[in-house]
Amino acid sequence: MTVLRGTSVALRPTVREDIRPLAAIRATPEVRARWRGGDDLEADVAADLEDPGTRMLTVGHRRRIIGMIQWYAEEEPDYRHAGIDLFLDPSVHGRGLGTDAVRTLARHLVDVHGYHRLIIDPAADNIAAIRCYTKVGFKPVGIMRQYERGPDGTWHDGLLMDLLATELVR
Known part of the structure; x- marks a missing residue:
């Protein structure tokens, strides 16, 4: 796959050289609280890359x-x-870059791969992520109760959202 270009972001296939910087972003407290992973985040990113x-x-x-x-x-x-799933460095939150990344990938999945439906599942209390996905056209489907275990060991609700190709805000 080639590089996908949004208004402000570029999405390119992840390579081994990206593991360390991506693990550093996942280690930030804001991302760590929302994204699963063990104690060795570089190993986690490397395992994701091999999936x-x-x-x-x-x-x-x-x-x-x-x-x-x-x-x-x-x-x-x-x-x-x-x-789709996403994490961004907290230093760039609130600038519309997440919306741009999700919209860019959604366009690719609809236009190139022909998917008629996309899903995303933020934590039910992640208002910023929900707002981001809504701007692209995702709509809430429902709460998935006790959907995932958080870093604190307790279960947290998730919000299932979906987007039909005809609803994509381009």
């Missing part, structure tokens, strides 16, 4: 790595769709 079911893209802005966006696909014809 054949997940396509990782490094998010760049002004020649700097600012995060990672990934996608996976359900290819069973009767349930075909793609899912």
Whole structure:
């Protein structure tokens, strides 16, 4: 895959050289609180990179790595769709770069891969992420109760959101 260009971000396939900077972003308290991982974040990113079911893209802005966006696909014809996940360096939060990254990948998944439906599942209390995804056209489907275990060991709710290709805000 070539580089995908948004208004302000570029999404390119993640390579081994990206592991250290991506692990550093995942180590920030804001990202660590929302993104699963063990004690060795470099090993976690490397394992993600080796997962054949997940396509990782490094998010760049002004020649700097600012995060990672990934996608996976359900290819069973009767349930075909793609899912997205994202993290960005907290130093760039609130600038619309997350919205740009999600919109850029969503356009690619709809226009190039032909997915008619995309999903994303932020923590139910992650208002900033929900606002970001809503700007792209994602709509809440429902609360997934006790969806994932947080770093504190307790279960937290998730919000399932989806986007139909005809709803993509370009």
